[in-house]
Amino acid sequence: MHRLPVTKTPKVYIGGAFVRSESARTLRIDSSDGAFFANIPQCSRKDLRNAVEAAAKAGPAWARRTPYNRAQILYRLAEMLEARSAELVGSLVRFGAREGDAERGVALCADRLVHYAGWADKYEQLLGSVNPVASRHFCFTVTEPMGVVGVLAPDSPPILGLISMVAPVIACGNTVVALASEKFPYSAILLGEMLAASDLPGGVVNILTGFRRELIPTFATHAHIRAIYAAAGEDERKALRLGAAASVKRVRFAEETGAGWLAGSAQGLDAIRAFVEFKTTWHPIGS
Amino acid sequence: MPQARTAPRRTRARLIFGDLWEFDPAPETADPRLKPRYDLFIDGRFVRPRSGRYFDSINPANERKLAEIALAGPADVDAAYAAAAGAFRSWAATPGLERGKYLFRIARLLQDRAREFAVAETMDGGKPIRESRDFDVPMAAAHFFYHAGWADKLEYVAPGHTVAPLGVVGQVIPWNFPLLMLAWKLAPALAMGNCVVLKPAETTSITALKLAEVLQDAGLPPGVVNLVTGAGGTGALVTGHPGAAKVAFTGSTQVGKAIMRQLAGTDRRMSMELGGKAANIVFDDAPIGQAVEGIVDGIFFNQGHVCCAGSRLLVQEGVADEVVSKLKDRIRVLRVGDPLDKNTDLGAINSSAQLATIRRLVASGLREGASMFQPPCRLPERGFYFPPTLFTNVTQSHRIAREEIFGPVLSILTFRTVDEAIEKANNTAYGLSAGVWTDKGSRILRMSTELKAGVVWANTFNRFDPSSPFGGYKESGFGREGGRQGLLDYARRA
Numbered sequence: 024m025h026r027l028p029v030t031k032t033p034k035v036y037i038g039g040a041f042v043r044s045e046s047a048r049t050l051r052i053d054s055s056d057g058a059f060f061a062n063i064p065q066c067s068r069k070d071l072r073n074a075v076e077a078a079a080k081a082g083p084a085w086a087r088r089t090p091y092n093r094a095q096i097l098y099r100l101a102e103m104l105e106a107r108s109a110e111l112v113g114s115l116v117r118f119g120a121r122e123g124d125a126e127r128g129v130a131l132c133a134d135r136l137v138h139y140a141g142w143a144d145k146y147e148q149l150l151g152s153v154n155p156v157a158s159r160h161f162c163f164t165v166t167e168p169m170g171v172v173g174v175l176a177p178d179s180p181p182i183l184g185l186i187s188m189v190a191p192v193i194a195c196g197n198t199v200v201a202l203a204s205e206k207f208p209y210s211a212i213l214l215g216e217m218l219a220a221s222d223l224p225g226g227v228v229n230i231l232t233g234f235r236r237e238l239i240p241t242f243a244t245h246a247h248i249r250a251i252y253a254a255a256g257e258d259e260r261k262a263l264r265l266g267a268a269a270s271v272k273r274v275r276f277a278e279e280t281g282a283g284w285l286a287g288s289a290q291g292l293d294a295i296r297a298f299v300e301f302k303t304t305w306h307p308i309g310s
Numbered sequence: 311m312p313q314a315r316t317a318p319r320r321t322r323a324r325l326i327f328g329d330l331w332e333f334d335p336a337p338e339t340a341d342p343r344l345k346p347r348y349d350l351f352i353d354g355r356f357v358r359p360r361s362g363r364y365f366d367s368i369n370p371a372n373e374r375k376l377a378e379i380a381l382a383g384p385a386d387v388d389a390a391y392a393a394a395a396g397a398f399r400s401w402a403a404t405p406g407l408e409r410g411k412y413l414f415r416i417a418r419l420l421q422d423r424a425r426e427f428a429v430a431e432t433m434d435g436g437k438p439i440r441e442s443r444d445f446d447v448p449m450a451a452a453h454f455f456y457h458a459g460w461a462d463k464l465e466y467v468a469p470g471h472t473v474a475p476l477g478v479v480g481q482v483i484p485w486n487f488p489l490l491m492l493a494w495k496l497a498p499a500l501a502m503g504n505c506v507v508l509k510p511a512e513t514t515s516i517t518a519l520k521l522a523e524v525l526q527d528a529g530l531p532p533g534v535v536n537l538v539t540g541a542g543g544t545g546a547l548v549t550g551h552p553g554a555a556k557v558a559f560t561g562s563t564q565v566g567k568a569i570m571r572q573l574a575g576t577d578r579r580m581s582m583e584l585g586g587k588a589a590n591i592v593f594d595d596a597p598i599g600q601a602v603e604g605i606v607d608g609i610f611f612n613q614g615h616v617c618c619a620g621s622r623l624l625v626q627e628g629v630a631d632e633v634v635s636k637l638k639d640r641i642r643v644l645r646v647g648d649p650l651d652k653n654t655d656l657g658a659i660n661s662s663a664q665l666a667t668i669r670r671l672v673a674s675g676l677r678e679g680a681s682m683f684q685p686p687c688r689l690p691e692r693g694f695y696f697p698p699t700l701f702t703n704v705t706q707s708h709r710i711a712r713e714e715i716f717g718p719v720l721s722i723l724t725f726r727t728v729d730e731a732i733e734k735a736n737n738t739a740y741g742l743s744a745g746v747w748t749d750k751g752s753r754i755l756r757m758s759t760e761l762k763a764g765v766v767w768a769n770t771f772n773r774f775d776p777s778s779p780f781g782g783y784k785e786s787g788f789g790r791e792g793g794r795q796g797l798l799d800y801a802r803r804a
Contacts, residue, residue, distance in 0.1 A: 152779075152793060152795070154777045154778040154779075154793055155777050156773070156775035156777055156778055157452065157775055157777075158773065158775070160770065160773060162773075162777075162778050164778070164779050164793065164795065167759075249784070257575075260574075260577075261574050261575035262574075264570065264571075264573070264574030264575065265571055265574040265575075267570065267574075268567045268568075268570035268571045268574065269567065270739075270784075270785065271563065271567065271582065271584065271784065271785045271786075271787060271788065273788050276577075291470060291471070292469060292470050293468070293470075300764065300783050301764065301779050301781070301790050301795050302758070302763070302764060302766065302783075303764065303765045303766070303778050303779050303780065304766045304767075304768060305765070305766070305767045305768065305770055305773045305778075306754065306768045306769060307769055
């Protein structure tokens with residue numbers, strides 16, 4: 024007898040919970056052969072604001088975690104991803120990726136998380152400094168996370184791009200509101216499920232699905248989003264920069280496209296440096 | 311259980327100051343060697359502006375004209391960018407050690423002429439000679455000297471990858487530290503191998519153009535540094551020019567936002583050093599005498615024309631009366647007047663426009679119900695002056711507690727607990743600097759961690775050094791100036 028498979032209702036991961044859009048809107052996504060696959064949330068500006076609130080709430084505690092602890096949590100996330108890599112590869116192939124490409128990309132996702140897990144307790148010694156000032160003061164510069172960072176993931180590769188952008192941002196203590204690829208959102212929904220099973224506290228990474236055109240203006244202007252990391256086209260870049268001016272928001276655009284995300288240069292210390300503030304403290308040295 | 315702190319029993323004797331003996335005038339007399347007219351500095355030469363137009367630069371201390379300054383228009387800014395672009399290839403290819411040697415030379419030549427530059431700076435901007443002589447000019451030379459040594463060590467700036475210069479950098483600087491801000495901007499840009507088009511503020515162009523003479527004497531190749539003078543219109547031409555690979559701006563948050571919008575849709579880089587409303591926080595265990603000196607230095611340094619000025623004093627309730635009373639005593643003896651007098655503490659306000667801004671915000675403080683204290687002092691009849699001013703009974707919603715006054719006006723608020731101090735200090739859109747006064751080491755580190763500001767001064771205030779990164783959080787801007795961190799903001803990944 025034929026058994027009817029139990030299909031999943033994909034939901035977005037906001038504040039550590041799986042939710043539908045508050046707007047009750049959904050988007051139909053089809054497999055590359057045209058067959059119906061699922062309805063996913065079409066997130067609204069209100070969903071984005073809710074996600075920012077969750078990210079802001081999770082921020083101080085995440086920033087206070089020790090670097091060693093953040094490193095272990097990122098590594099655990101790599102473990103969760105590796106264990107479900109077949110499912111992740113399947114989710115890419117279903118929407119048109121070639122099997123070999125999907126396998127290589129997913130393997131890199133786990134490796135990239137391992138890479139940034141290792142950075143979490145090292146970047147400070149490379150970016151910070153003790154400053155040899157010409158007076159009797161002890162003067163040192165340390166980094167601090169910026170706060171809530173908005174991430175706009177590329178369509179290609181959808182999941183490696185998203186992970187390559189989110190990992191450096193959270194490795195240094197920021198929290199994230201990410202918008203998944205508009206064309207290939209499903210792998211990001213799976214990532215949300217892996218995040219929930221890792222030890223990452225709820226609200227540190229929030230992933231929305233929906234239309235870029237609808238959500239970009241709010242990403243750009245929301246005053247509590249302190250920085251933007253975006254894979255964006257020319258018009259989107261302009262809109263993001265214009266909106267960012269109102270609250271002097273930091274904006275970084277991903278220069279990688281397509282296969283560029285697979286390169287070793289798509290990861291490293293400068294992606295972390297872009298999402299920290301430098302704080303310099305002075306204190307007199309007693310005589 | 312915390313012990314209630316009782317007020318000191320003995321009534322403090324009133325201090326008698328100043329009016330027993332009059333100070334003799336002690337003017338600095340070095341010759342500033344000013345020219346009657348300053349042209350633009352483009353491609354290594356002083357050139358007349360295409361428009362043929364000039365504007366007056368006056369001495370804010372007596373409103374007398376000092377010199378005529380060229381007004382740069384679109385054709386002049388184009389010429390400056392063309393000269394910079396022409397010089398870039400060979401400047402960037404010059405070996406780092408050689409590039410550094412030019413900067414060392416500039417530092418030395420500036421030191422040679424330090425007193426002359428200090429007098430010119432004071433006459434042009436109104437700041438006390440004590441400050442231009444002991445702070446602005448030596449610190450400007452120090453910035454060239456520090457960055458000179460980086461030029462042949464750039465492979466150590468960014469671990470893991472090599473760096474390259476960006477190209478031509480457009481820079482716009484403010485009027486509060488004219489020569490020093492120029493040094494902050496030029497030195498790292500040149501050390502990294504960039505060329506520069508820089509616009510000084512329209513009220514304070516003279517020391518920039520005097521520095522152009524130093525650049526000539528140092529033999530700096532033509533076009534590496536180009537100076538265009540003028541007001542906001544010229545500034546917009548510099549920041550909006552398509553020849554700029556990066557725009558570095560120091561000035562108000564309002565103008566910084568306008569530049570960010572102007573550059574939206576381009577891939578030009580930016581760094582922004584914008585306004586501030588720093589909290590200077592005094593805990594009840596602080597060394598009060600030192601704190602009072604730090605508060606005075608924090609708000610009255612350079613007449614309060616300082617983006618990182620400690621303009622919001624937060625005092626713990628138990629010591630508020632004592633601190634305010636000592637502050638009042640202290641500012642009674644501040645000497646306001648002729649900036650060229652070596653005994654002057656507060657010089658002239660930079661311009662009549664800035665004086666009007668200060669007066670407007672002070673009037674709002676009175677209107678909104680804060681209490682004002684100004685010591686009796688005789689201000690010169692001509693020129694732009696404002697007495698040192700304290701406001702008590704200030705609440706967080708008052709304009710004088712929220713907006714940057716950029717003048718010698720201190721708003722005093724109180725707090726009870728550490729958490730309240732942090733909450734109040736961070737309750738601002740700005741985040742440039744903060745001060746903490748306490749004897750407790752762990753509290754200093756806690757405050758330094760929690761305060762959302764780019765620079766935290768603990769038991770000190772207004773300290774600067776070329777090796778120390780300076781710059782803001784939030785709407786105080788982004789990017790750093792000084793140190794390895796600041797240098798990297800003038801580089802791209804090769």
